[in-house]
Amino acid sequence: MVRGVERPRGFLLAMLALVWCAIGTAAPGGAAEEQTIRVAGSTTVLPIVSKAADRFKVSHRGAAVSVNAGGSGVGVNDVGNGRAQIGMLSRELTREERGQFKNAGLKTHAVGRDAVACVVSSEVYSAGVKTLTREQIRDIYLGKIGNWKDVGGPDRRIVVIDKETHRGTRHVFMQYVFGDEQARAPGARLVTGSNNEEQTKVAQSDAAIGMLSVAWINPDVVGVGIREGGKVIQPTLESVRDGSFPISRNLNLVTAGEPRGIVKEFIDFILGPEGQKIVEESGYVAVR
Amino acid sequence: MSPSADPQANGPERNGRYFPGRGPAYWVCAGFACVALGAAGILLGYLVAESLPALRSQGWPFLLGKDWFVGENYGALPMIYGSVMATALALALALPFALGGAVFVAEFLPARARLIVKSIMELLAGVPGIVYGLLGMSFLAPWIKDAFGLIDGNSLLAAGALLGIMVLPTVMTLSEDALRSVPAEYRENALSLGLTQTEVVFSVAVPQALPGIAGAVFLGVGRAMGETIAVLLVIGGIDRIPSPWYDVFSPGQSIPSKLGREAAESLGYGLHWNALMGLGLVLLLMTMAVAFAGNLFLRRARP
Numbered sequence A: 001m002v003r004g005v006e007r008p009r010g011f012l013l014a015m016l017a018l019v020w021c022a023i024g025t026a027a028p029g030g031a032a033e034e035q036t037i038r039v040a041g042s043t044t045v046l047p048i049v050s051k052a053a054d055r056f057k058v059s060h061r062g063a064a065v066s067v068n069a070g071g072s073g074v075g076v077n078d079v080g081n082g083r084a085q086i087g088m089l090s091r092e093l094t095r096e097e098r099g100q101f102k103n104a105g106l107k108t109h110a111v112g113r114d115a116v117a118c119v120v121s122s123e124v125y126s127a128g129v130k131t132l133t134r135e136q137i138r139d140i141y142l143g144k145i146g147n148w149k150d151v152g153g154p155d156r157r158i159v160v161i162d163k164e165t166h167r168g169t170r171h172v173f174m175q176y177v178f179g180d181e182q183a184r185a186p187g188a189r190l191v192t193g194s195n196n197e198e199q200t201k202v203a204q205s206d207a208a209i210g211m212l213s214v215a216w217i218n219p220d221v222v223g224v225g226i227r228e229g230g231k232v233i234q235p236t237l238e239s240v241r242d243g244s245f246p247i248s249r250n251l252n253l254v255t256a257g258e259p260r261g262i263v264k265e266f267i268d269f270i271l272g273p274e275g276q277k278i279v280e281e282s283g284y285v286a287v288r
Numbered sequence B: 001m002s003p004s005a006d007p008q009a010n011g012p013e014r015n016g017r018y019f020p021g022r023g024p025a026y027w028v029c030a031g032f033a034c035v036a037l038g039a040a041g042i043l044l045g046y047l048v049a050e051s052l053p054a055l056r057s058q059g060w061p062f063l064l065g066k067d068w069f070v071g072e073n074y075g076a077l078p079m080i081y082g083s084v085m086a087t088a089l090a091l092a093l094a095l096p097f098a099l100g101g102a103v104f105v106a107e108f109l110p111a112r113a114r115l116i117v118k119s120i121m122e123l124l125a126g127v128p129g130i131v132y133g134l135l136g137m138s139f140l141a142p143w144i145k146d147a148f149g150l151i152d153g154n155s156l157l158a159a160g161a162l163l164g165i166m167v168l169p170t171v172m173t174l175s176e177d178a179l180r181s182v183p184a185e186y187r188e189n190a191l192s193l194g195l196t197q198t199e200v201v202f203s204v205a206v207p208q209a210l211p212g213i214a215g216a217v218f219l220g221v222g223r224a225m226g227e228t229i230a231v232l233l234v235i236g237g238i239d240r241i242p243s244p245w246y247d248v249f250s251p252g253q254s255i256p257s258k259l260g261r262e263a264a265e266s267l268g269y270g271l272h273w274n275a276l277m278g279l280g281l282v283l284l285l286m287t288m289a290v291a292f293a294g295n296l297f298l299r300r301a302r303p
Helices: A002-026 A030-034 A046-059 A072-080 A095-100 A122-126 A134-142 A168-178 A195-204 A237-241 A261-271 A273-281 B024-058 B077-108 B111-125 B129-148 B156-180 B184-192 B197-226 B229-234 B255-266 B270-301
Strands: A036-041 A064-070 A086-089 A106-121 A131-133 A159-163 A190-192 A208-213 A221-223 A225-228 A231-233 A248-256
Touching: A036 A046, A036 A072, A036 A261, A046 A064, A046 A086, A046 A261, A046 A273, A064 A072, A072 A086, A072 A095, A072 A106, A072 A168, A072 A248, A072 B255, A086 A261, A106 A122, A106 A168, A106 A195, A106 A237, A106 A261, A106 A273, A122 A221, A131 A134, A134 A159, A134 A168, A159 A168, A159 A195, A168 A208, A168 A248, A190 A195, A195 A208, A195 A221, A195 B129, A208 A221, A248 A261, A261 A273, B024 B270, B077 B111, B077 B156, B077 B197, B077 B255, B077 B270, B111 B156, B129 B156, B129 B229, B156 B197, B156 B229, B184 B197, B197 B255, B197 B270, B229 B255, B255 B270
Parallel strands: A036 A064, A036 A086, A131 A225, A159 A190, A159 A208
Antiparallel strands: A086 A248, A106 A208, A106 A221, A106 A248, A225 A231
16 A cells, blocks of 8 residues: 555656657757758769768768758758758759748759660660650650550550659759759659659659659669650760760758868868868769 | 535535645645646647747638749648548558457456567567658558559558557557456456356446447557657658548658658747647647547446
8 A cells, every 4th residue: 555655656756757858959069069960852862972971980080960951942941041061962952942941041062963864664764765855755744645665565554653843853953954953743643752762662663654853763763765856865874974964963061151171171071182082972963 | 506505615625536635745836836837838839839920921822832842831630631541541550459458458368468568569569669660661552562563662551550559559458457457346246247258258247348448449540640760761741631632552651751851840930830739730730639528428428
């Protein structure tokens, strides 16, 4: 009986202690905060930054870099609102974003170049769809062409994969295909988010078309050549380097104002020889 | 009877029920209760306040519009449809198994086997949504594609089936608890009156446990409506009502999956954010309506 009475009080004390600890650990510890770089945004830029972060931490003891995905739109939003110091951006800033975060004074730093390929399931590619024209891609995304046999492929309905509207890859791709980065795609059957998700869904299907950075192309997810005026341009790093591939873009880091302190050191590291080697290792073209 | 007419209004006993005095325990507990209530109130108030700009600029088309395009239109109907449809599919697929399983475990299994089944079910009920989501994306969606000859398996059906699998353990284990809480004397009396075992189960135990079973089902509905990541990975992500409307092999979008895909991009800013908060408000009202309907139903069901 006595124990039965004692226990609730002990429990209450334990609860209070727990709450106290939670509050204590949640409060930021001043000195450690300044050494942490928070990065968020594009999943296309992410491989560069996370690899760079690992090596940066070795040469800069005490520095911590936390890297989150989310997409280009999320990266800009987080930097604009002060939730992250560096945003990853696989496109340029839009006019709306510049207006929205006028006070933050957003600055972009190009760290690499990349191409967005129009990718198809390997089954479609090996069945004969090796190239597409801009008009064909447009009609597929509009839903006017619904079967692969209309573009020289097998008699199979097309699984059109679109991306979330704020994704950098989509902006660049739609800018090329429709001349409008915000274009609608009424023919879409699926919407994906990250490059991983897009890659998985295209690989799982045997009749899919999608948009993907060239660094994410693999044997199951093949980039088709773009046919333009009798010429075919393959989605390779070479055609990005010589500027012939029509859907290419800068990979940017974005900061609020000029970067300072550890943030500047980190960006300089990525722009330096070691960082630019990481850019090439990740499957993109270095800028320096 | 007015309070002043009652000579014992402030005393420990009122209407035959014992009320403890207002000691420290009273105030501490009242304080915690107020925090809990206040949190719910603030949440609702915040959602209403944040969604007002969108509701005002869109008007009724917010609820009835079929077109959602950031910067132009915000019509929530495809998402509302997707949530209702996926939840309804989940229930239709899960209830027969959950209720049949609960009756079997509670009424026919020996105590030891029952404990094993129960602990497995409770374990499954605690598995996080992302695990179900990844399994659904890797196995369920491709399987649905092959089984029904679709061009792609990510569909309302895939979301509904996955939700069904997710709520099944919860509904089953809670229904089973309700059945077990029917006193053994009821069954013994019924048996001694000459009822068969089937009659005992379906005329005595199940009707007595009905409020608890209904509660379990409504909890399942709540979980299904609110599930985000698992649905997001298999529903297809298209803001569109299929034609015909009952074509469950088409892709769709539920309210939580829409929020999951777009919230981070607009966090705290602009009409897009307001519209997303409006979606959250709609979802909250839908779950409140379900809970309310559940209460109403339970009050009727009780003798």
